[in-house]
Amino acid sequence: MSRPAAQPSFARLALAPGILGGIVLLASLALIGGDWYIWVRFAVAILALIMCVFAVLGKSYWWLIGLVPVAVVFNPVWPLPIGDLWMRLLSLAGTVVLIAAGVAIKVPVGEEKAGPQGRYGGRQGGSRGAGRPGPGGTRSKG
Numbered sequence: 001m002s003r004p005a006a007q008p009s010f011a012r013l014a015l016a017p018g019i020l021g022g023i024v025l026l027a028s029l030a031l032i033g034g035d036w037y038i039w040v041r042f043a044v045a046i047l048a049l050i051m052c053v054f055a056v057l058g059k060s061y062w063w064l065i066g067l068v069p070v071a072v073v074f075n076p077v078w079p080l081p082i083g084d085l086w087m088r089l090l091s092l093a094g095t096v097v098l099i100a101a102g103v104a105i106k107v108p109v110g111e112e113k114a115g116p117q118g119r120y121g122g123r124q125g126g127s128r129g130a131g132r133p134g135p136g137g138t139r140s141k142g
Contacts, residue, residue, distance in 0.1 A: 010106035014054040018102015021047035021070075022095040029091055033084050041076035044094065048074065051101055058107040066097040 021044050028040040048071035055063040073080060073090055082090065 009109050010058075011109045012103070012105065013107045014051045014058075014105040015102045017047040017050045017054075018098045018100075018105075021051075021098040022102075025091045025095045025098070029088055032087050032091070038076050041074045041079065044074040044098075045071050045076060048094075048098065051098065051105065054107055055101065055105050058105045060101075060105045063101045063105055067101055070094045070097055 024040060024043050024047075028037065031037045031040060048067050052064060052067045052071065055061065055067060073082070074094065
């Protein structure tokens, strides 16, 4: 019996920060210009930078073209002097970039962490290893 060729497995680690950042940007359209908008800037900038790390890990460098400007525009430390109308348009564009990047970025996961074998210490057959007594006190083989 031949084994299938080992294909690299991927995880979409940027999906959760991308969707969360998109939701925050859409929900914050009413807060632009207010006192609470600083917290939106913190959240979006941090999530965009987290996604930049995942883009580098996944070798999806093209997404940095969209993610780095999102982190710079929504940067709360040195805020850019942008009018409310432009900030609303940039929020919509940032939402699209964050969600699209979250869907597209795939980070390779090593074999030791992929699938049930990696989760259970590399042993097949659940959490019981070879040589341990199974149900009824008998020893299972390999």
